[in-house]
Amino acid sequence: MLCVEHVTKNYGSFTALEDVSLTFTSGVYGLLAPNGAGKTTLIKLLTTLLFPTRGQILWDGEDIQALGAEYRGLLGYLPQQFGYYPGDTPRQFLRYAAALQCIPRREADGRIDHLLETVGLRDAADKKLRKFSGGMLQRVGIAVAMLNDPKLLILDEPTAGLDPRERVRFRNLIHTLSGERIVILSTHIVSDIETIAGQIIMFKDHRLYCCDSPARICAQFQDKVFHLPAGTPLAQGQFLLSEGQGEAGPVVRVLCDAPPSGGIPVAPGLEDAFLAIYREEQP
Numbered sequence: 001m002l003c004v005e006h007v008t009k010n011y012g013s014f015t016a017l018e019d020v021s022l023t024f025t026s027g028v029y030g031l032l033a034p035n036g037a038g039k040t041t042l043i044k045l046l047t048t049l050l051f052p053t054r055g056q057i058l059w060d061g062e063d064i065q066a067l068g069a070e071y072r073g074l075l076g077y078l079p080q081q082f083g084y085y086p087g088d089t090p091r092q093f094l095r096y097a098a099a100l101q102c103i104p105r106r107e108a109d110g111r112i113d114h115l116l117e118t119v120g121l122r123d124a125a126d127k128k129l130r131k132f133s134g135g136m137l138q139r140v141g142i143a144v145a146m147l148n149d150p151k152l153l154i155l156d157e158p159t160a161g162l163d164p165r166e167r168v169r170f171r172n173l174i175h176t177l178s179g180e181r182i183v184i185l186s187t188h189i190v191s192d193i194e195t196i197a198g199q200i201i202m203f204k205d206h207r208l209y210c211c212d213s214p215a216r217i218c219a220q221f222q223d224k225v226f227h228l229p230a231g232t233p234l235a236q237g238q239f240l241l242s243e244g245q246g247e248a249g250p251v252v253r254v255l256c257d258a259p260p261s262g263g264i265p266v267a268p269g270l271e272d273a274f275l276a277i278y279r280e281e282q283p
């Protein structure tokens with residue numbers, strides 16, 4: 001079990017995270033917040049690339065700083081951008097990564113075959129990485145992160161830049177790999193985690209806003225989301241979520257406490273919740 005206890009992280013006089021407490025057991029956790037909210041900061045703290053200004057992070061009750069290499073040995077991490085040698089094949093690159101982790105060659109080779117199969121790269125195992133698409137490279141990255149069969153798998157915006165098909169494929173892969181481990185996945189793409197994250201963590205004003213299931217987060221906005229015909233002037237207290245196509249033509253999706261005249265109630269989705277929660281924060 002991983003516990004973040006009252007963690008604050010300052011960069012000089014700027015507070016990126018303030019008094020954050022979280023408990024992670026097994027399953028997929030999605031870190032969902034707008035750019036600059038502190039997702040990468042939390043990930044760097046969890047991967048010991050940064051240390052808290054205040055508070056502590058515990059793995060099974062022991063401080064991860066004190067555990068050091070022992071903690072990093074049970075961690076798999078895919079950063080936003082991972083470095084690789086374009087002239088390598090996935091198999092060569094995975095062997096290199098396994099050697100860095102001191103995994104014996106024979107054990108590594110068996111594991112690499114299994115991982116290449118799992119991430120759907122068996123047929124491309126001996127092709128040069130320079131020829132790979134973004135999605136294929138991300139699958140190599142996740143295979144590297146899985147080499148040590150980690151108990152804790154951390155993925156920082158793993159689907160950024162992938163096309164929809166690769167995104168779905170990657171999501172399925174994460175779901176397959178989650179099993180008994182803790183998977184923490186950062187993103188600002190709602191659809192990436194709506195279906196696979198059991199718990200969604202949101203930050204607001206650099207503090208923890210919630211850690212809850214997608215259904216419970218959406219339930220806060222039950223009976224508050226409506227379709228109105230496009231072009232309807234919005235009254236006070238009505239917030240425009242998005243524009244789109246309804247069954248009877250173009251519509252606007254509106255958040256408001258009382259049903260607007262002519263409004264058709266619709267079930268709130270996680271994207272509605274995201275837009276509603278961060279409505280004061282203009283990009």
Ligand SMILES: Nc1ncnc2c1ncn2[C@@H]1O[C@H](COP(=O)(O)OP(=O)(O)OP(=O)(O)O)[C@@H](O)[C@H]1O
Pocket residue numbers: 011014016033034035036037038039040041042188
């Ligand atoms: N080394 C640093 N020095 C000063 N400020 C920093 C530093 N790293 C991050 N920040 C600031 O801390 C805040 C949180 O940054 P962080 O990268 O954690 O956000 P994020 O949610 O991961 O955003 P993104 O989705 O854009 O990566 C931002 O305002 C950022 O500018």
